[in-house]
Amino acid sequence: MSGQKPKAATELESIVGSVGLVDPKIVHFDKPFIVSCGRELPSLDIVYETYGELNEQKSNTVLICHALSGDHHAAGYHSAADKKPGWWDNYIGPGKAIDTDQFYVVSLNNIGGCGGSTGPSSINPATGEPWGPDFPTVRVRDWVESQKWLADYLGIKQWAAVVGGSLGGMQAMRWALEYPDRVHHCVVIASALKLSAQNIAFNKTSRTAITSDPNFHDGRYYLKDTVPKQGLAVARMIGHITYLSDDVLGKKFGRELRSGTFDRGVESQLEFQIESYLHHQGEVFSEKFDANTYILMTRALDYFDLAREYGNDPVQAFSRAKCKFLVVSFTSDWRFSPKRSREIVNALIAAQKSVSYAEIDAPQGHDAFLLPVERYNDVFSAFMATVVQHCQPVISQDLTENISGSHRDAS
Amino acid sequence: MRLDLLAVDQWIDDNSRVLDLGCGDGVLLDHLRKVKKTNGLGIEIDVDNITACIAKGVDVVEQNIDNGLANFSNDSFDTVLLTQTLQAVHRPDFVLREMLRVGKESIITFPNFGHWQARLHLLMRGRMPVSKLMPYNWYDTPNIHFCTVADFESLCAAEGIQILHRTFEIDIHTGKKHASLLGKLFPNLFATHAIYHVTS
Numbered sequence: 001m002s003g004q005k006p007k008a009a010t011e012l013e014s015i016v017g018s019v020g021l022v023d024p025k026i027v028h029f030d031k032p033f034i035v036s037c038g039r040e041l042p043s044l045d046i047v048y049e050t051y052g053e054l055n056e057q058k059s060n061t062v063l064i065c066h067a068l069s070g071d072h073h074a075a076g077y078h079s080a081a082d083k084k085p086g087w088w089d090n091y092i093g094p095g096k097a098i099d100t101d102q103f104y105v106v107s108l109n110n111i112g113g114c115g116g117s118t119g120p121s122s123i124n125p126a127t128g129e130p131w132g133p134d135f136p137t138v139r140v141r142d143w144v145e146s147q148k149w150l151a152d153y154l155g156i157k158q159w160a161a162v163v164g165g166s167l168g169g170m171q172a173m174r175w176a177l178e179y180p181d182r183v184h185h186c187v188v189i190a191s192a193l194k195l196s197a198q199n200i201a202f203n204k205t206s207r208t209a210i211t212s213d214p215n216f217h218d219g220r221y222y223l224k225d226t227v228p229k230q231g232l233a234v235a236r237m238i239g240h241i242t243y244l245s246d247d248v249l250g251k252k253f254g255r256e257l258r259s260g261t262f263d264r265g266v267e268s269q270l271e272f273q274i275e276s277y278l279h280h281q282g283e284v285f286s287e288k289f290d291a292n293t294y295i296l297m298t299r300a301l302d303y304f305d306l307a308r309e310y311g312n313d314p315v316q317a318f319s320r321a322k323c324k325f326l327v328v329s330f331t332s333d334w335r336f337s338p339k340r341s342r343e344i345v346n347a348l349i350a351a352q353k354s355v356s357y358a359e360i361d362a363p364q365g366h367d368a369f370l371l372p373v374e375r376y377n378d379v380f381s382a383f384m385a386t387v388v389q390h391c392q393p394v395i396s397q398d399l400t401e402n403i404s405g406s407h408r409d410a411s
Numbered sequence: 412m413r414l415d416l417l418a419v420d421q422w423i424d425d426n427s428r429v430l431d432l433g434c435g436d437g438v439l440l441d442h443l444r445k446v447k448k449t450n451g452l453g454i455e456i457d458v459d460n461i462t463a464c465i466a467k468g469v470d471v472v473e474q475n476i477d478n479g480l481a482n483f484s485n486d487s488f489d490t491v492l493l494t495q496t497l498q499a500v501h502r503p504d505f506v507l508r509e510m511l512r513v514g515k516e517s518i519i520t521f522p523n524f525g526h527w528q529a530r531l532h533l534l535m536r537g538r539m540p541v542s543k544l545m546p547y548n549w550y551d552t553p554n555i556h557f558c559t560v561a562d563f564e565s566l567c568a569a570e571g572i573q574i575l576h577r578t579f580e581i582d583i584h585t586g587k588k589h590a591s592l593l594g595k596l597f598p599n600l601f602a603t604h605a606i607y608h609v610t611s
Contacts, residue, residue, distance in 0.1 A: 324470075326465070342482070345482075346482040349482065349487075350484060350487070356472065357474075358461055358462075359473045375458055375462075379465060383465050385466065386466070389468075
């Protein structure tokens, strides 16, 4: 946060569990990408980062799917001046849950994003102007498809694990259904089979905040050399409130004042700490994020329904999957509550799929999936350690039998 | 491994689907997977046990069995296991009914409160038995529904539960071999642990 000082490059390398300095890469696909809405993008740029070493069999691969406001920068630092590491640095790095001493981790910016991959701020070759609101409506399945393009480009035939929280979890599940032979393990954290009406309502309110900003100009603000900062900031504030729990807000801010006084006889400008915090969050976010991307991503969230094309039956949907699942939820998460995760788990059980589920007692709300939480880390690490075992080079049948034989003796 | 867990093997078919309620650290499901190639799932509420299962690669779902198994459909498992947990649930009758709804067969193991030492303890000292077998005080024990072999069989009769097999152990922890003649003849008095294989 603001109190942290920038770190020197040597210091970065020595931070325990940090992947250190990382450089984003970009791949350009010079062929049309057919979006699920039927329209087409003439070409595709995908920005991504990788952490760890790819093994010879290309079997130690983990795909990170980002959530609403995430991007390709999941771990490490871009420069020594960075105050904060990538968004999931708590769980990606040497010795961490997604252990970069074991795994080759791929994290990308989804299309429609604003981290450098083809999105609303990219130039539409047909007009020579930014796509803006004309960018095709993108769904979760389009992200999975473009992630598959990236996998093919990197020569990765099967992901040892596809991992995601929230909107990222939806992508991980979609992977398991669309390309069952290419996913060995699927980790779904604080996610849902589909959003509830309340969830869609929050997203709609956020979008309305953006579109009613006079600087929005129907999404063509790039040409006006302006940005709907206010609207985007309000959207972020709404989101932020719903990602935290009442408890955590109370503990962190309570009714503390940042400025002013309630003393009688004094009329002063009052500001609660929570006001100042939200204002700051909104401000920071509106400077780095694109408003059209925010609209596009929240719509993709709203439209997602894992089972829609499977007779609205999640059991039928999951019957296609071949991977092992880990599902995790957090008790204080009311935006993607444990109930939503249990729906995923129950469908997987009914479909007779391999699934483990942990409901983590954590006060941080939906944001817990990004934060260091001991039990969450234990469960996540334990599961990923079993994924490591599956990444080992394939050993001969005879040897496998010998190994299981010795287990039998031991037990 | 505990003797009662080893005894479970004989009633589990190869490649069958097994649900273990209160599966602990997953040792039984891990064992069954190796020797019977079962497709197993554990239910557990203890956080450390859940992590231990996951570390073994044993599927486990965090769920309180006292709340029932409503998320499991009828006959969706070949065998439902409840080892050393019956005495810790709020409503043993409810849990038994749920087990036999979800599973075609069930295996239940429990400590026998009718064992002569427990009877003697209560008779002589007038206090609730505390022993190596039942190491808790009455006020802090997780075991809230102790029963005897005779109690269990009477519940089975009342619920229309059919007993397929039963076996008794003298000591599941120290590994003293299988039930003595006395244990076989008078299990309610001499068995420390009972293992029942039942169906509805």
